[in-house]
Amino acid sequence: MDTLLSFRPLFDLFLIHLGFAYSQYIVLRAGAFSIGNVGLSAIGAYTAAILTVNYGLPLPVTLLAGAFAGLAFGALLAIPLARLRGVYQAIASLAFVQIVLSANLYAENVTGGAMGFSGIPKLVGTGTLLVFALATIHVMLAISRSRLGRAFDAVREDEGMAVSLGINAAHTQAIAYMISGLLAGLFGSLEALHSYAVEPNQFGFHLIIVILSYVVLGGRRSVWGPLVGVALLIALPEISRPLADARIMIYGLILIAVMNFMPRGIVDTLVARRARAANPEVRQAEVKG
Numbered sequence: 001m002d003t004l005l006s007f008r009p010l011f012d013l014f015l016i017h018l019g020f021a022y023s024q025y026i027v028l029r030a031g032a033f034s035i036g037n038v039g040l041s042a043i044g045a046y047t048a049a050i051l052t053v054n055y056g057l058p059l060p061v062t063l064l065a066g067a068f069a070g071l072a073f074g075a076l077l078a079i080p081l082a083r084l085r086g087v088y089q090a091i092a093s094l095a096f097v098q099i100v101l102s103a104n105l106y107a108e109n110v111t112g113g114a115m116g117f118s119g120i121p122k123l124v125g126t127g128t129l130l131v132f133a134l135a136t137i138h139v140m141l142a143i144s145r146s147r148l149g150r151a152f153d154a155v156r157e158d159e160g161m162a163v164s165l166g167i168n169a170a171h172t173q174a175i176a177y178m179i180s181g182l183l184a185g186l187f188g189s190l191e192a193l194h195s196y197a198v199e200p201n202q203f204g205f206h207l208i209i210v211i212l213s214y215v216v217l218g219g220r221r222s223v224w225g226p227l228v229g230v231a232l233l234i235a236l237p238e239i240s241r242p243l244a245d246a247r248i249m250i251y252g253l254i255l256i257a258v259m260n261f262m263p264r265g266i267v268d269t270l271v272a273r274r275a276r277a278a279n280p281e282v283r284q285a286e287v288k289g
Helices: 002-006 008-029 037-055 059-081 087-106 126-144 147-157 159-164 169-192 205-218 224-239 241-261 266-278 280-288
Strands: none
Touching: 008 037, 008 126, 008 147, 008 169, 008 205, 008 224, 037 059, 037 087, 037 169, 037 205, 059 087, 059 169, 087 205, 126 147, 126 169, 147 159, 147 169, 159 169, 205 224, 205 241, 205 266, 224 241, 224 266
16 A cells, blocks of 8 residues: 555656646647647646635636636637648747746746745645546547547648538637647646646746657547557656666657657557558558558
């Protein structure tokens, strides 16, 4: 039992980062390339922290406020991003993250500035995180099987073809941005109310790379891709603890190997191979193509 309890912080980190990974996954699935979800997570985290500490609002209200703040800013972010494509979306969303980071640094009277916002009571435990993580997986599965999920796939695969079928690509991607903002704001709030304090650099460039790595490693088409990516990269530091000096190198080698041999990500590649094995006609068509 003591051994299991010693892994609880790692499991909590897994649950929180799973929510962040799904906030990234949903926009990638819709054919967009936005990394603004990290900024939206920061907005949710600071919203929940300020409402809890300064105004004494209860947990359900602060979580709802953090999620709504992420949703609202996600909708605003969708307005310029819907007009951009590819690398321009990435640059614009990175600029948004930098704006949020700067605002949290310099608005000392509100956010605590570079010292961060501390004194947050721990209102969220493992049980709460697990409930929200499972609910998020359920919602992602429901979206995947719905008309909206099929619209996401169509826009990602061929936007021109999707438009010819009557799908509004800009509207579809805007919905993805809003869902991403909702998840980012919610799990940012959960992290703030779980870790006693938040500080600006906590939601900086490092978190962008980490979240992208989760989805790229696991796969951005299957709902289970982010879960596998988060599980592997969260567990990796513990597995490679005896090789602590080479941990970063091992981390990089794994990503390089996956990108070379499983370019779609672990789960998506396995699903594709299983489909080819089950249907020889698909394999023959791919060879001819």
